[in-house]
Amino acid sequence: MPVQVIDNKAEEKRDPVKLILLGDSAVGKSKLVERFLMQRYVPIQMSTYALTLFHYDFVKENGEEVDVDVWDTAGQERFATMHPAYYHQAHCCILVFDVTRKATYKNLEKWMAELRSFREHIPCIVACNKIDTDPDVVTKSFAFAEKHKMPLMYVSAADGTNVVALFENAIDTAVAYRKNPEKDDLMTQVLDILKEKKPSSSSSHAGGSANAGHAADAGDKADGGEAKQVEGS
Numbered sequence: 559m560p561v562q563v564i565d566n567k568a569e570e571k572r573d574p575v576k577l578i579l580l581g582d583s584a585v586g587k588s589k590l591v592e593r594f595l596m597q598r599y600v601p602i603q604m605s606t607y608a609l610t611l612f613h614y615d616f617v618k619e620n621g622e623e624v625d626v627d628v629w630d631t632a633g634q635e636r637f638a639t640m641h642p643a644y645y646h647q648a649h650c651c652i653l654v655f656d657v658t659r660k661a662t663y664k665n666l667e668k669w670m671a672e673l674r675s676f677r678e679h680i681p682c683i684v685a686c687n688k689i690d691t692d693p694d695v696v697t698k699s700f701a702f703a704e705k706h707k708m709p710l711m712y713v714s715a716a717d718g719t720n721v722v723a724l725f726e727n728a729i730d731t732a733v734a735y736r737k738n739p740e741k742d743d744l745m746t747q748v749l750d751i752l753k754e755k756k757p758s759s760s761s762s763h764a765g766g767s768a769n770a771g772h773a774a775d776a777g778d779k780a781d782g783g784e785a786k787q788v789e790g791s
């Protein structure tokens with residue numbers, strides 16, 4: 559958890575890890591990012607390649623500073639492929655599907671294949687979104703995650719369940735991957751990280767309120783952070 563969120567850190571002082579989200583249109587990618595950042599950042603959706611970049615810089619309890627860039631698409635996924643700039647130097651990918659639409663789950667294979675063609679070893683976390691629509695879904699397992707040895711998290715961008723936990727795991731994973739990119743057994747490490755944290759559904763709601771605190775904090779600082787337009791390379 560961050561003890562302090564840093565606003566407007568100078569670009570030259572930043573050394574961000576990069577998180578990306580992939581998945582079909584309307585699975586809730588933007589809503590997840592929005593929920594995590596809790597109105598702190600106002601997304602600006604315009605650029606050559608229709609990508610939006612959010613800065614999120616914070617200080618951890620141990621004093622370590624972590625700078626994060628969260629990249630979101632602005633609808634480019636409708637065309638079933640993303641501009642290579644999206645994948646460039648990404649450190650962790652959240653693969654999102656909509657539990658109410660089976661096709662979005664099936665298409666994870668397609669997104670994985672595209673991702674791997676750009677970032678062969680990037681660690682991924684699978685997010686089963688919209689669990690608010692059917693609470694029983696958390697008892698289901700999803701073969702895709704097992705097959706690819708990826709952690710699976712049940713989330714709801716609508717009510718906030720597990721959203722903070724999802725991004726915190728993604729950030730931890732990204733930081734670990736950047737430190738040790740060629741380590742083959744990274745996914746094992748990721749699974750270990752998740753096991754240590756293991757958010758229950760009640761603690762996930764605690765995560766939601768922690769996020770609310772974060773939003774209040776954002777209000778104090780008042781300038782709303784920044785969302786950057788991305789110029790493709």
Ligand SMILES: Nc1nc2c(ncn2[C@@H]2O[C@H](COP(=O)(O)OP(=O)(O)O)[C@@H](O)[C@H]2O)c(=O)[nH]1
Pocket residue numbers: 581582583584585586587588589590687688689690691713714715716717
């Ligand atoms: N019920 C429910 N609806 C959601 C959830 N997340 C997103 N949505 C809705 O799904 C639609 C698409 O969300 P959006 O974030 O734009 O999807 P994106 O295209 O993947 O970025 C919107 O109408 C959201 O309100 C969720 O967790 N639960």
Ligand SMILES: [Mg+2]
Pocket residue numbers: 587588589630631632633
């Ligand atoms: Mg979107």
